[in-house]
Structures are given as C-alpha cells and as structure tokens.
Amino acid sequence: MAKKNFPLTAEKLEEIIKKYPTPFHIYDERAIRLNIRRLFKAFDWAPGFREYYAVKAAPNPRLLQILRQEGAGADCSSLPELILADKAGITGESIMLTSNDTPADEFQKAIELGAIINLDDISHIEYLEKNAGLPKVISFRYNPGPVIEGNDIIGKPEEAKYGLTKEQLFAAYKIMKEKGLKRFGLHTMVISNELHDGAFIATAEMMFKLAVELKEKLGIAMEFINLGGGIGIPYRPEEKEVNIEAVSQGIKKAYEKILIPAGLVQTQIAFESGRAITGPYGYLVATVLHEKKTYKDYIGLDASMANLMRPGMYGAYHHMTVVGKENEPCTCTYDVTGSLCENCDKFAINRKLPPISIGDKVIIYDTGAHGHSMGFNYNGKLRSAELLIKTDGTVELIRRAETIDDYFATLTGFSGSIMDK
Numbered sequence: 001m002a003k004k005n006f007p008l009t010a011e012k013l014e015e016i017i018k019k020y021p022t023p024f025h026i027y028d029e030r031a032i033r034l035n036i037r038r039l040f041k042a043f044d045w046a047p048g049f050r051e052y053y054a055v056k057a058a059p060n061p062r063l064l065q066i067l068r069q070e071g072a073g074a075d076c077s078s079l080p081e082l083i084l085a086d087k088a089g090i091t092g093e094s095i096m097l098t099s100n101d102t103p104a105d106e107f108q109k110a111i112e113l114g115a116i117i118n119l120d121d122i123s124h125i126e127y128l129e130k131n132a133g134l135p136k137v138i139s140f141r142y143n144p145g146p147v148i149e150g151n152d153i154i155g156k157p158e159e160a161k162y163g164l165t166k167e168q169l170f171a172a173y174k175i176m177k178e179k180g181l182k183r184f185g186l187h188t189m190v191i192s193n194e195l196h197d198g199a200f201i202a203t204a205e206m207m208f209k210l211a212v213e214l215k216e217k218l219g220i221a222m223e224f225i226n227l228g229g230g231i232g233i234p235y236r237p238e239e240k241e242v243n244i245e246a247v248s249q250g251i252k253k254a255y256e257k258i259l260i261p262a263g264l265v266q267t268q269i270a271f272e273s274g275r276a277i278t279g280p281y282g283y284l285v286a287t288v289l290h291e292k293k294t295y296k297d298y299i300g301l302d303a304s305m306a307n308l309m310r311p312g313m314y315g316a317y318h319h320m321t322v323v324g325k326e327n328e329p330c331t332c333t334y335d336v337t338g339s340l341c342e343n344c345d346k347f348a349i350n351r352k353l354p355p356i357s358i359g360d361k362v363i364i365y366d367t368g369a370h371g372h373s374m375g376f377n378y379n380g381k382l383r384s385a386e387l388l389i390k391t392d393g394t395v396e397l398i399r400r401a402e403t404i405d406d407y408f409a410t411l412t413g414f415s416g417s418i419m420d421k
C-alpha cells in the first residue's frame, strides 16, 4: 500500500500556521514541476505534444505560471479563466476554450486572445460567427454516445450534455470547411478520474479512427487530437496510479497503426489534464475544534465542505492523517465533519484514525485539483487561503483567505462598513 506523505515536518507546519491560520490549502511546487515533466517526457515521441492544464482544477495564476514555465497551456471554460490564463502568461493558441452553453463574451475574449476554440455544439457555429467572428483554428467536441462505457462521475456519454453526435460532427466540419477555415482539431472527454491505463488508449484509438474517417470523407487533416482530461489519481492509498508511460506507449502504437498509414503524420496529441497534474500535490490543513459523541464519534474541523466539497458532493474518498500521529495505530472510528448545516458536510465517514485530541492538526490529501476551486460561501463560510511551498522550501501566500468584508462586498442596499453599527 502506497503511503501518503505530507512534504513538511510538524515543526515547519506549526511555524506556517502561526503566520497563516488554518484552514488552508498548501501546494508543493517541486512535486508539481516533476510531475508535469514526467508527462511531457512520456510523450516526447509525439510531434508537438500539448498539455492544456484545466484551469478550473486550481485557478491560481501562480500555479498557472509554474505550469507555463514547464510548457503547459491552459484549458478554460469561462471568461475569468481566460483572463487568468492570459495574466499568467499563457497566450494565443496555448489557450484552449473548451466550454459548453457558452456565452458570447467568452467567445469574444477567446477570439481577442487568439485562443483555440473548441465548440460543444453544431449550433454554436452560427452563434460564434454572429457574436465574435470565426477563429483561425476550430475544434469540435465529440460525444460518442452509447458506444463507449463512461464511469460514475461523467456517467454515460449519451446522457452527458457535452459534445456533438458523430453525424453532427461531420456536418460541422463540412460547414467550417465551406466557410474557409483551414486548421482543425478534434476533441473528446469521455472519462473522469479514470485509473485504468487501457481507457485512455481505447479513447485514443476511437479518436484516431474518427480522424482518419474525417480525412477520407471531408479531406480534413486534423492538426491536433485533444483527448481531454480525466486522468485519475489514487485518492486511496491502496489504489494504483495511472502508468502514464504505459498509456503513452499504447497511444503511440495506435498512432503508428491508425494515423500514420492514413498520412496523418504530424497530428498533435493533446490533453487537458487537471487532476493528474496538481491533484496529489495539494493538501488541506485543518485544526480539530471539537469532539462530539452521540450515536457516533464526530471530529469537527475548522474546515468545511466549503473548502473541499468532493467528499460531500460525490462521496469521494480523501485520505487523512493527524500531524504527529502518522505512525500510531488507527484504533478509533470517526466521522470527520465541517460546520455546515448540511449533513453531507463530512470529510470522512467511519474513518479509522488514531485517537484525536482537540487542537490536533489534520492533513487532508489530494486537494491540489478540484479542491479550493470548488469552494463556495454557503452558510456564510469563507474560502481559505492558498499557500505554495516553493522549490527553495520557503512558503508563499498565493491567495489570501476571504474576509467578512469580501463576503459583504457584493451586497448592495445598505451603507457603511460592516464594522460600524
């Protein structure tokens, strides 16, 4: 069983907490850099391989800057995400707009930035042209429908709101070709948090065959094939991580078997991975406020579902350790909760942990993607700070914690500071 390790000593963590009170998310820059380098190395055989980091996973410009330095682009799904990417120095075609139900201002910004636009529907062609004009490069998101098995989070493709049917896809490229576009890409995302290597290879094969068919029927040579995100991470210590080198080799075989004989020798492979890039290298640090014993034994933290909603929303497992008690036997069974007036606000249910005392610090693992970013203000809860452990070991505040003033900032109809009576 793989052991999960927190990158800081208890002493160092105490020092940080003195300056930045819990709860907070803290990210490990060195580990993130090594991780994305591994992805690029695994695909070094693939011409022009791209990773467009899914900004929604951790929309912090400091993290985006780090990823940009390592060669990543950005996958955006909103106007603020487009602006974040641009501000982090990720520009032009290093930005991919993969959104759905897209408003005009997003298309306009994407055109202004020279981003690659990945359309979610055939009807968006007209909407895009009318509201923003046509881009240089266009891509469409394919929804394969009932031919492929989805998984729990993304569900069955035919039930998913995303993408075009195969028929629509052919019609859409034809329209774009007739409108004079010359550069095309193809996109899909059919899996989420997937740990089986074979699923990515199967998706690549499906997409490669589709690209060949598009070339034969419409004479379009895909410039890139974007396989989306969805690379899983082992949230549970007993799970095995995706073998990205094996995935790459499987995709290489398919590339050589399907694309090259069809003359698609320069087609780029792209991913929009978020979770697998930063997920394992973020940690939510919280303090134990209360222990409550009723029909069950509850440990109440100063963090809540507002800081990490995956357990409450999906029943997702996040590993947890108690600082200084990492090697103690897990002899207690706890529900570990936050303070929202929602019974699903639990980080763990029936979790075996060592005996916990008030004031203990708890580390919740794998919060580097879809963690802080999913935060919300329900019950008047404020979003936490984000910290970065830099490669030199020093700690930088990369987002301050929200204050009550932030909470009140959008409220109109009363005057004066909240501190006034």
Ligand SMILES: *Cc1c(COP(=O)(O)O)cnc(C)c1O
Pocket: 054, 056, 057, 075, 098, 189, 192, 193, 228, 229, 230, 231, 272, 273, 274, 275, 276, 369
């Ligand atoms: C969420 C999402 C991603 C990133 O997914 P991960 O699970 O973080 O890899 C990529 N592309 C699209 C279109 C998405 O919606």
